[in-house]
Amino acid sequence: MLDNIRFPIGQFEPVQNPTPEQRNKWIQEILVLPKLLRLTVKNLSNEQIYTQYRPGGWTVQQVVHHMADNNMNAFIRFKKALTEDNPIASSYREDLWAELSDYQNTPIEISLNLIESIHSRFVTLLCSLSTYEFQRTFMSPTHGFMNLDVATQRYAWHFRHHLAQIESLKQRMGW
Template structure:
């Protein structure tokens, strides 16, 4: 496994979570946007264009991807609450990362979007019963999964990408002093 690409490891569901474990995960999710803001705020525009690994996305692309992914995941989650085993739509994240909004939109806009979305998701998750978390959806990558697994994946995905940014900044020594790498 590539530690630059997967600094916290690949996603592995842990089975059915307790209500307390779910809410602890959601509390962590709320902290992620504050942490992302602390990581990215000191960076200049050139540093935001630094890829987290060779041939990888820039910090800016990663943050915008996180917002896009979470909007999609939130909708898939709500569909699974209101439909019988819906098929979760996928999207070409590689092509989305090349669109103009990934180049021109402010990173802080996506962090703000994440913060608001995570608050909404927190309200939703805190209202659900254990039975609700056993509802299913079908994905291309994971197949048929419960909402419990979908929630775990949602939280993992945010930690995964935040860790990629954090690892880059750590490898470079600090936020203020790393040289800008050229995008390929």
């Protein structure tokens, strides 16, 4: 049961050799997901924002700030992969980042604005890439070598994954 709460849309499963139509679908998801997130958290009270999405999990506030941090890191990974040969992507201790004061004391509006801005730039970048450029790779310390096709899918999945965590919390709590 906890696994369904932790992974409400299931684990990530990449599509190998996606079609241009599939790739465009993921890019369009990346474009609209910030609006869906904003709508999902729009009327939450402070008490609700400080509620854990699952026992032992992050609060809604921590999830939103994590999404912004992850998006910034992913955008940099993409740019490095496009400008360097097989760069090593930096990783970060997301569990420890979630405990830092900015996660606790910064209103989620700041991260919502940041997410919207990053996604806007990211979509502009993704729309300009050729099929060849989507085959460029980087080395992830946690996932190994990954091309930008798979990274695009993972990026969209990761956002949907956290959005679904918040949505399922709201549903379970009757908010």
